[in-house]
Amino acid sequence: MAIIEISGLTKSFGELRALDDVSLSLEKGQIIGLLGPNGSGKTTLIKILNGLLQPTAGSVSINGMAPGVGSKKIVAYLPDRNALPDYMDAKKLMDMYQDFFEDFDRERAEAMIRDLGIDMKQTMKKMSKGTKEKLQLCLVMARQAQVYLLDEPIGGVDPATRDYILRTIISNYNEDAVVIISTHLISDIESVLDDVIFIKEGKIVLHRAADDIREEKGESIDGLFREVFKC
Amino acid sequence: MEWNFKNGIPIYTQIIDEMTMQIASGEYSPGEKLSSVRDLATDAGVNPNTMQRALAEMERRGLVYSERTSGRFVTKDENVLAKLHEELAKKYFEEFNEKLRKLGMDSETVRSSVKRWLDEIV
Numbered sequence: 116m117a118i119i120e121i122s123g124l125t126k127s128f129g130e131l132r133a134l135d136d137v138s139l140s141l142e143k144g145q146i147i148g149l150l151g152p153n154g155s156g157k158t159t160l161i162k163i164l165n166g167l168l169q170p171t172a173g174s175v176s177i178n179g180m181a182p183g184v185g186s187k188k189i190v191a192y193l194p195d196r197n198a199l200p201d202y203m204d205a206k207k208l209m210d211m212y213q214d215f216f217e218d219f220d221r222e223r224a225e226a227m228i229r230d231l232g233i234d235m236k237q238t239m240k241k242m243s244k245g246t247k248e249k250l251q252l253c254l255v256m257a258r259q260a261q262v263y264l265l266d267e268p269i270g271g272v273d274p275a276t277r278d279y280i281l282r283t284i285i286s287n288y289n290e291d292a293v294v295i296i297s298t299h300l301i302s303d304i305e306s307v308l309d310d311v312i313f314i315k316e317g318k319i320v321l322h323r324a325a326d327d328i329r330e331e332k333g334e335s336i337d338g339l340f341r342e343v344f345k346c
Numbered sequence: 347m348e349w350n351f352k353n354g355i356p357i358y359t360q361i362i363d364e365m366t367m368q369i370a371s372g373e374y375s376p377g378e379k380l381s382s383v384r385d386l387a388t389d390a391g392v393n394p395n396t397m398q399r400a401l402a403e404m405e406r407r408g409l410v411y412s413e414r415t416s417g418r419f420v421t422k423d424e425n426v427l428a429k430l431h432e433e434l435a436k437k438y439f440e441e442f443n444e445k446l447r448k449l450g451m452d453s454e455t456v457r458s459s460v461k462r463w464l465d466e467i468v
Contacts, residue, residue: 282388285392325357330355335353
């Protein structure tokens with residue numbers, strides 16, 4: 116059953132069409148890669164799904180709801196930049212998440228934060244860029260959400276942490292949830308994807324099962340990406 | 347990630363090949379219980395749906411079987427295991443043969459060389 120329905124979605128910023136007549140139907144129980152070069156519209160699409168931007172035209176529904184207060188209860192969103200107050204430490208941030216989200220699993224968050232060796236008492240302000248990213252991801256993945264929107268979750272972290280994050284995404288997988296990962300670091304994540312979506316200049320150019328692409332084209336998703344988006 | 351996947355080949359077929367090899371080589375013993383799909387997927391660094399697909403196909407081929415309540419197990423059927431051995435060995439031999447042919451050896455030379463090498467090794 117489709118949990119996300121996007122139909123004829125267009126978003127313009129003045130002259131620029133960041134999204135151009137995008138239609139997608141995304142099923143539960145899948146991990147989907149939203150892949151495109153810089154400036155292709157990935158973040159704009161994710162922000163619309165999360166209710167941070169309003170469509171210029173077209174419609175979006177998440178579990179039957181337009182993005183808004185209701186949908187945010189079931190959507191866990193990792194923004195592409197730090198959006199958390201930087202005077203807080205991990206403990207305070209967990210308190211905040213617990214207040215905001217009914218589905219926040221504190222024990223799970225604490226376990227992940229420990230696994231990644233993040234100091235519970237260090238404020239965000241003093242953390243390195245990578246540590247901030249890790250902490251945010253722990254908070255987001257500790258929610259028992261139905262939709263995970265992860266905007267560039269592996270951009271700034273080291274390879275060992277990247278593996279941990281991917282394992283976290285896999286082990287957190289449940290058949291009632293959909294995980295959407297936007298990135299241009301394809302070779303790192305392609306083995307965890309069910310489906311891939313290629314987005315180019317605001318248009319969807321491909322939406323298929325990852326293994327079908329490998330079988331049919333005889334190349335990796337990364338290889339196909341380089342071909343489609345060749346500069 | 348524990349497993350290395352080759353480019354351009356569906357991941358589920360690579361999982362099947364790898365696990366089949368592990369069964370044939372005895373790394374998995376006959377009748378051994380497999381870990382859950384999620385744990386296997388996490389170990390391999392792949393999507394659980396992909397792992398599920400690979401296991402379903404292995405089940406279809408009779409290499410593993412599932413019991414409704416207790417999970418999935420490696421086959422105990424000796425005929426299946428013997429056949430698997432034969433198939434894999436043949437596949438390796440074909441690959442080997444193909445490489446020698448690429449070197450320009452004809453089948454007669456391959457035959458006599460293999461005989462000689464076997465004597466040297468054993």
